[in-house]
Amino acid sequence: MDPQADEQIERALRVGLEEFELDEEDRALLEAELALDEYAHEAPRPVLAVVGRPNVGKSTLVNRILRRREAVVEDVPGVTRDRVSYDAEWSGRKFTLVDTGGWEVDATGIHLRVAEQAEVAVELADAVAFVVDAKVGATDDDENVVRLLRRSGKPVVLIANKVDDEKTESDATALWNLGLGQPWPVSALHGRGSGDVLDAILDVLPEVSGVAPETPRDGLRRVALVGRPNVGKSSLLNKLAKEDRVVVDNVAGTTRDPVDEVIELAGRKWRFVDTAGIRRRVHQTRGADFYASLRTQTALEKAEVAVVLVDAEEKIAEQDIRVISQVIETGRALVIAFNKWDLLDEERRYYLEREIERELVQVPWARRVNISAKTGRNVEKLVPALDMALASWDARIPTSRLNAFLGEVVASHPHPVRGGKQPRILFGTQASTRPPRFVIFASGFIEHGYRRFLERRLREEFGFEGTPIEISVRVREKRSRR
Numbered sequence: 036m037d038p039q040a041d042e043q044i045e046r047a048l049r050v051g052l053e054e055f056e057l058d059e060e061d062r063a064l065l066e067a068e069l070a071l072d073e074y075a076h077e078a079p080r081p082v083l084a085v086v087g088r089p090n091v092g093k094s095t096l097v098n099r100i101l102r103r104r105e106a107v108v109e110d111v112p113g114v115t116r117d118r119v120s121y122d123a124e125w126s127g128r129k130f131t132l133v134d135t136g137g138w139e140v141d142a143t144g145i146h147l148r149v150a151e152q153a154e155v156a157v158e159l160a161d162a163v164a165f166v167v168d169a170k171v172g173a174t175d176d177d178e179n180v181v182r183l184l185r186r187s188g189k190p191v192v193l194i195a196n197k198v199d200d201e202k203t204e205s206d207a208t209a210l211w212n213l214g215l216g217q218p219w220p221v222s223a224l225h226g227r228g229s230g231d232v233l234d235a236i237l238d239v240l241p242e243v244s245g246v247a248p249e250t251p252r253d254g255l256r257r258v259a260l261v262g263r264p265n266v267g268k269s270s271l272l273n274k275l276a277k278e279d280r281v282v283v284d285n286v287a288g289t290t291r292d293p294v295d296e297v298i299e300l301a302g303r304k305w306r307f308v309d310t311a312g313i314r315r316r317v318h319q320t321r322g323a324d325f326y327a328s329l330r331t332q333t334a335l336e337k338a339e340v341a342v343v344l345v346d347a348e349e350k351i352a353e354q355d356i357r358v359i360s361q362v363i364e365t366g367r368a369l370v371i372a373f374n375k376w377d378l379l380d381e382e383r384r385y386y387l388e389r390e391i392e393r394e395l396v397q398v399p400w401a402r403r404v405n406i407s408a409k410t411g412r413n414v415e416k417l418v419p420a421l422d423m424a425l426a427s428w429d430a431r432i433p434t435s436r437l438n439a440f441l442g443e444v445v446a447s448h449p450h451p452v453r454g455g456k457q458p459r460i461l462f463g464t465q466a467s468t469r470p471p472r473f474v475i476f477a478s479g480f481i482e483h484g485y486r487r488f489l490e491r492r493l494r495e496e497f498g499f500e501g502t503p504i505e506i507s508v509r510v511r512e513k514r515s516r517r
Contacts, residue, residue, distance in 0.1 A: 259338035424501025
């Protein structure tokens with residue numbers, strides 16, 4: 036490994052990249068050098084959730100605020116299914132914008148999951164932009180969203196969308212009846228009124244988020260204990276704390292109130308965050324799975340690394356996989372702890388290994404620890420696993436080394452030729468850490484199979500054990516000769 040040779044390769048690739056069409060965002064990315072200390076201690080930006088029933092124009096409004104087409108817009112209800120976050124800015128203030136799927140009281144199937152995601156977004160936001168179709172007026176679903184918003188206690192900006200001209204402004208005034216204060220008339224499609232509503236949003240957004248994770252001044256690393264109900268999260272917390280801090284019961288879902296604990300482990304202090312999260316609302320009947328998911332999301336948003344507990348006595352369940360997927364989607368470092376290991380016989384251990392090979396095939400990079408929360412067996416082994424996962428989560432690869440590595444990989448295993456063309460990797464850079472995010476500039480579409488190959492090779496070369504990594508590709512064409 037010759038750093039000087041790596042730097043020469045990087046300079047040559049940068050020169051070659053100038054032959055391709057690059058936009059301002061590309062150039063900013065290429066020139067930026069990530070200041071890790073600044074990044075790690077940056078105050079969390081306030082979070083604004085955009086909610087409303089399906090097809091009222093939420094994604095169109097998001098695109099208007101971002102001043103670019105990011106959110107998928109289609110004149111069919113339910114196009115947006117997941118919560119999607121974007122970095123936004125207005126009048127010099129930066130904030131996080133969360134686009135959500137539509138909320139309907141009688142939702143079923145996938146629409147129920149969409150509604151649940153919208154509810155999670157409200158719980159994890161500092162303020163809410165509630166979008167109503169002014170042409171249709173307030174519907175029963177809108178009234179139900181209002182009740183949800185009142186229960187949340189979050190400040191709300193009411194947006195009357197699809198007010199395209201002065202004639203339809205009277206439609207917006209009718210929305211005073213919702214009891215959420217002034218309705219702001221907006222045409223998200225044409226931009227009419229968007230500046231005024233953004234000013235109103237900034238008035239209710241705090242300077243620093245009260246819900247997004249912040250690096251605490253005490254410098255302690257933040258760990259979330261998560262897993263499906265009754266796998267031993269409370270027992271493990273009590274064992275680590277060396278006293279009964281939380282109620283333990285064989286009835287699933289005993290934990291209700293937030294529990295943040297500073298715990299000494301292997302001679303060091305750690306902050307175990309909010310393992311309960313949000314109280315279950317007895318007047319809502321969505322079921323325990325939804326609230327378990329919501330509590331898990333809340334804990335993850337506050338944490339840096341998650342310890343996912345799995346009951347080793349039982350078969351790996353779909354809910355176990357869902358929790359692991361939630362950790363990855365939230366971008367947190369990951370340790371999987373197989374609890375009740377001391378109760379397993381040889382036969383169960385054999386079958387558990389086969390289940391891990393089959394069910395956890397997507398996360399071979401996750402650190403595994405076999406423990407007993409009840410007896411305390413092997414719990415001290417969590418520390419090296421947490422250290423490794425966090426080091427990988429924080430890791431940054433020098434741009435010169437990354438591009439030398441990509442050159443070696445492409446030379447030995449070039450992208451397959453498709454349709455008579457072979458896309459070429461032009462340049463790579465690490466855009467951020469926590470988790471590591473890589474951007475690759477290419478001359479054509481990079482297939483998903485080849486992206487997975489690149490991720491595997493990145494892990495083999497640089498480790499990244501215990502953290503998800505993200506690879507995005509920007510396809511750029513050569514400048515036209517004039």
